[in-house]
Amino acid sequence: MINFKIGILGTGTIAEKIAETIAKLDAFEVYAVGSRDAEKAAIFAEKFNITKSYGSYDELVNDPEVELVYVATPNQCHADNAVLAINAGKPVLVEKPFSYNNKTTQDVIALAREKQVFCAEANWLRFSPLLKEAYKITEAKEIGDIRLITANLGYDLRMRERLIKADFAGGALLDLGIYPLTAVFTFMNSLPAAVSSATVRLSTGVDALDTIQMNFPNGKAASVLLSMVNQTDNRLTIYGTEGRLEIDNIVHPEEVRVYNFKNEMTKKINLSDKEISGYEYEFIAARDAIIIGKPELPDVTHKDTISLLNFTDMLRRAWQIFYPLPGEETLKNSPNPATQVPPIPRDVPNNNTKNV
Numbered sequence: 259m260i261n262f263k264i265g266i267l268g269t270g271t272i273a274e275k276i277a278e279t280i281a282k283l284d285a286f287e288v289y290a291v292g293s294r295d296a297e298k299a300a301i302f303a304e305k306f307n308i309t310k311s312y313g314s315y316d317e318l319v320n321d322p323e324v325e326l327v328y329v330a331t332p333n334q335c336h337a338d339n340a341v342l343a344i345n346a347g348k349p350v351l352v353e354k355p356f357s358y359n360n361k362t363t364q365d366v367i368a369l370a371r372e373k374q375v376f377c378a379e380a381n382w383l384r385f386s387p388l389l390k391e392a393y394k395i396t397e398a399k400e401i402g403d404i405r406l407i408t409a410n411l412g413y414d415l416r417m418r419e420r421l422i423k424a425d426f427a428g429g430a431l432l433d434l435g436i437y438p439l440t441a442v443f444t445f446m447n448s449l450p451a452a453v454s455s456a457t458v459r460l461s462t463g464v465d466a467l468d469t470i471q472m473n474f475p476n477g478k479a480a481s482v483l484l485s486m487v488n489q490t491d492n493r494l495t496i497y498g499t500e501g502r503l504e505i506d507n508i509v510h511p512e513e514v515r516v517y518n519f520k521n522e523m524t525k526k527i528n529l530s531d532k533e534i535s536g537y538e539y540e541f542i543a544a545r546d547a548i549i550i551g552k553p554e555l556p557d558v559t560h561k562d563t564i565s566l567l568n569f570t571d572m573l574r575r576a577w578q579i580f581y582p583l584p585g586e587e588t589l590k591n592s593p594n595p596a597t598q599v600p601p602i603p604r605d606v607p608n609n610n611t612k613n614v
Contacts, residue, residue, distance in 0.1 A: 262545045263289035265310075265318045265348075267339050268330035269302040272353055276328060277306040279535040286541060292318030315339060319346040326544060328380070329353055332420045333427035334583055337362040340377060344369050349376035349548045351540065354436050358427035359574075360567040361585035367560045376548050378555040379563045383440050385539035388511035391527050392496075392503060396445055400516060400525070402500030405478060407445060409438035409494040409508055412485030421486060422462050424581050429464035430486040431457075431570055437509050439566065441494050442472070442480045449565060450474050457577045460487075465579055510536050 264280060266273050266288055273291070280288045288308050293299035296313025303311035312318045319327055319342050327343040329336055329352045337357040343350040344366070356379040357363045370377035383389060396404060411434045420426040421433055443449060450472035458467040468484040483490065496503040501524070506513045516525040543555050554560050571589055580586045 259285055261285055261287040261289075262541075263287055263323055263325045264328055264541070265290040265292065265321065265324035265326070266328045266330055267292050267315050267318060267343075269293045269295075269298050270330060270332075273302070273328075273330040274306075275535060276330060276537055277302075277308070279537045280541065281306065282534045283538050283541065286545070290318050290321055290324055315342055319343045319348050324348060326351060326376075326541075326548065333358050333432060334425065334581070337366050340366045341369060344373055344375045344377060347373070347375060349544070351378055351380045351544050354379055354381045355432045355570070356563045356567065358432060358581055358583060359585050359589055360564060360571045361588050363564060363567045365585075367564065371553060371560075374553065376544070376553055377560075378544060378547070379558050380537075380540050381436065381440060381558050381563075382537055382540050383437050383509070383511075384444075384557045384562075385543060386511050386536065387533075387539070388505070388514050388527060388529060389441065389444070392505055392511070392514045393444060395503060395514070395516060395525070396496060396498070399498075400501070401496065401498030401503050404445060404496055404498050406497040407442050407480040407494065408482075408497075409441060409480070410483040410485075410490040411435070411438050411492050411508055412483070412488055412490035414488055415486040416460070416466075422460055422464060424463045424579075425583065427581050427583060428462075429460075429466070429579070430468055430484040431465050431573060434484045434486060435468065435470075435482070435570065436566065438482045438484070438494060439470075439569065441505070441508055442482065443566070445496060446474050446478060446480065448474060449569060450480070453572070455573055455576060457579070459579070463579065465574075465577060468573075470573065 277288050280286050290310035291299050291302050291308050292312040292315045299311035327348045327350045329339045331339050336352050340350050340352050415421045421428040452473040455470045457465040460466045466487050470482040472480045492507050494505045494508045501518045504515045505511050512529050514527040515523055518524055547555055580590050
């Protein structure tokens with residue numbers, strides 16, 4: 259059997275998790291790893307039995323054997339690293355968030371479309387079998403019509419340098435908020451019609467504790483709490499007209515439970531013991547899309563990625579939180595409609611036009 263060969267950009271924690279996962283996935287291999295430090299790349303390659311190690315990202319993306327580049331670098335590097343791969347003609351899967359703002363995101367996606375190169379966001383929640391099962395349950399009206407969704411996600415992450423610094427595009431919203439917001443928009447099948455939100459900042463200027471209240475069409479609502487200063491129960495609950503559905507661990511769903519109005523559990527679905535880590539699904543989907551010539555993933559389309567970054571941009575603009583990074587001046591100087599949500603774009607452009 260011929261393995262599908264992956265090249266990883268970066269040697270951090272997420273890169274290690276991906277390498278561990280791919281090592282157990284049939285018909286795949288991490289063939290190469292790239293770092294700006296050749297010694298780090300060599301150590302990583304030896305640890306995970308990887309054939310090639312490179313001391314630059316350029317060398318990796320130009321290796322003819324690499325069939326998919328996985329960007330596992332810090333948030334502020336995602337867009338630039340994706341561009342590097344696309345310009346080398348390499349399909350690229352970018353760790354979430356795709357980038358730190360919508361401008362850089364749209365620039366990368368437009369370039370990928372122009373070059374006709376596969377490009378997608380590795381938002382692993384979208385591929386979760388349990389999330390998909392939960393969605394089927396709500397679509398089948400097993401809890402009636404959805405009326406309210408609540409979600410929280412929190413850890414104490416103040417010791418992680420990249421998450422507390424603005425020049426690394428840190429903060430709770432981009433590193434944690436992507437998950438509950440993705441889930442809420444999935445179950446609501448839309449973006450909200452109105453939003454009210456607030457944040458508490460770290461002394462470094464990034465958002466640390468966020469509350470986001472959303473109103474949706476037809477009298478539906480959602481509430482999301484994010485924290486990078488304390489642990490929460492990390493649960494999402496969907497309240498319907500005939501019961502409720504709970505998902506444990508909204509980052510990586512581990513159990514789904516359905517209750518009726520008598521508080522009786524009527525269904526429980528647990529994580530499959532065949533799952534490797536949960537990361538494998540996005541790689542299988544990416545390989546399949548690349549083989550048949552698709553430019554994006556059906557589970558995370560370019561429109562999905564752009565819509566989510568539109569939304570996080572809107573929140574940061576309302577909070578007046580900006581990063582000292584390219585594209586942020588455009589966001590800073592744009593109007594600040596605190597309760598207006600940007601619509602889902604009809605099409606992706608085809609060219610690049612208080613302290614804690």
